Amino acid sequence: MAVVFLVVLAGVVYSVVRFRSRGQTTAEPRQIFGSPKLEVLWTVLPVLIVTGLFIVTVRAMVLIDAPQDAVHPPDLVVIAHQWWWEARYPNGVVVPWDIHIRTSRRLLVRVESADVIHDFWVPQLARKMDAVPGRQSFIWLQADTPGIYTGTCSEFCGAQHSWMRFRVIAQPQASFETWLDNEARTTIDDVPAPPERFFREKGCATCHTVVARQPSSGKGPSLAHLASRETLGGGISRNTPDNLMLWLTDPQLAKPGNRMPNTPLTVEERRALLMYLESLR
Numbered sequence: 001m002a003v004v005f006l007v008v009l010a011g012v013v014y015s016v017v018r019f020r021s022r023g024q025t026t027a028e029p030r031q032i033f034g035s036p037k038l039e040v041l042w043t044v045l046p047v048l049i050v051t052g053l054f055i056v057t058v059r060a061m062v063l064i065d066a067p068q069d070a071v072h073p074p075d076l077v078v079i080a081h082q083w084w085w086e087a088r089y090p091n092g093v094v095v096p097w098d099i100h101i102r103t104s105r106r107l108l109v110r111v112e113s114a115d116v117i118h119d120f121w122v123p124q125l126a127r128k129m130d131a132v133p134g135r136q137s138f139i140w141l142q143a144d145t146p147g148i149y150t151g152t153c154s155e156f157c158g159a160q161h162s163w164m165r166f167r168v169i170a171q172p173q174a175s176f177e178t179w180l181d182n183e184a185r186t187t188i189d190d191v192p193a194p195p196e197r198f199f200r201e202k203g204c205a206t207c208h209t210v211v212a213r214q215p216s217s218g219k220g221p222s223l224a225h226l227a228s229r230e231t232l233g234g235g236i237s238r239n240t241p242d243n244l245m246l247w248l249t250d251p252q253l254a255k256p257g258n259r260m261p262n263t264p265l266t267v268e269e270r271r272a273l274l275m276y277l278e279s280l281r
């Protein structure tokens with residue numbers, strides 16, 4: 001822009017000085033109407049430039065865009081909900097919030113929505129991809145450096161759109177596989193037992209699972225390893241016992257508008273549930 005500005009400015013200054021009225025004559029200067037050569041030039045040249053940019057853009061799009069034809073099985077399925085994320089791995093492991101991936105490999109991710117339009121976005125790793133209800137979209141995801149990358153929803157999707165965060169945890173292949181195997185091995189028997197029945201009886205299990213390898217209901221996020229998570233409710237609060245207690249006491253106060261109904265529980269029942277949830281590491 002600076003170059004164009006300077007070229008135009010130089011032309012204007014030159015013309016003002018070179019063709020200024022010198023006071024000798026009051027007659028109009030010579031009038032020129034049209035120049036076929038110039039007009040062809042300034043029509044053809046921009047057409048060539050735009051065509052060149054079009055070709056370069058299409059080539060870049062083909063390189064960057066994942067194939068949208070669902071021929072290849074995806075490495076990861078990401079499902080957006082109001083207002084949380086869920087990732088499903090080919091081996092059946094389902095995780096909310098923390099999405100683990102292996103580094104230095106281009107992963108094909110299928111993005112879906114369970115309700116309204118959301119948008120999957122990890123600014124440091126990939127471009128955005130809309131999650132559209134009833135539609136499967138595909139995106140490449142690749143992290144070359146191990147680390148934790150913050151992701152967020154990037155399409156307004158309701159009252160708590162801003163609290164629909166997630167994390168992508170990129171690990172070298174060996175530690176990623178250890179993690180995935182470990183998740184896959186966890187069964188309902190490995191999960192602490194005492195208030196587990198109570199967890200079911202009170203209806204929590206209608207929406208939530210506590211085991212990573214268990215089909216989720218789609219109504220509420222899996223609570224597997226809940227105690228190891230850094231935040232609650234898509235990032236709205238830190239994962240402290242007090243904040244977790246608020247979810248058990250008044251979910252609508254914890255995150256207004258979310259789908260979790262109030263469950264009538266006594267103080268003792270809430271304490272027992274809190275202890276149970278804090279044991280899910």
Ligand code: CUA
Nearest residue numbers: 118153155157
């Ligand atoms: Cu989901 Cu915004």
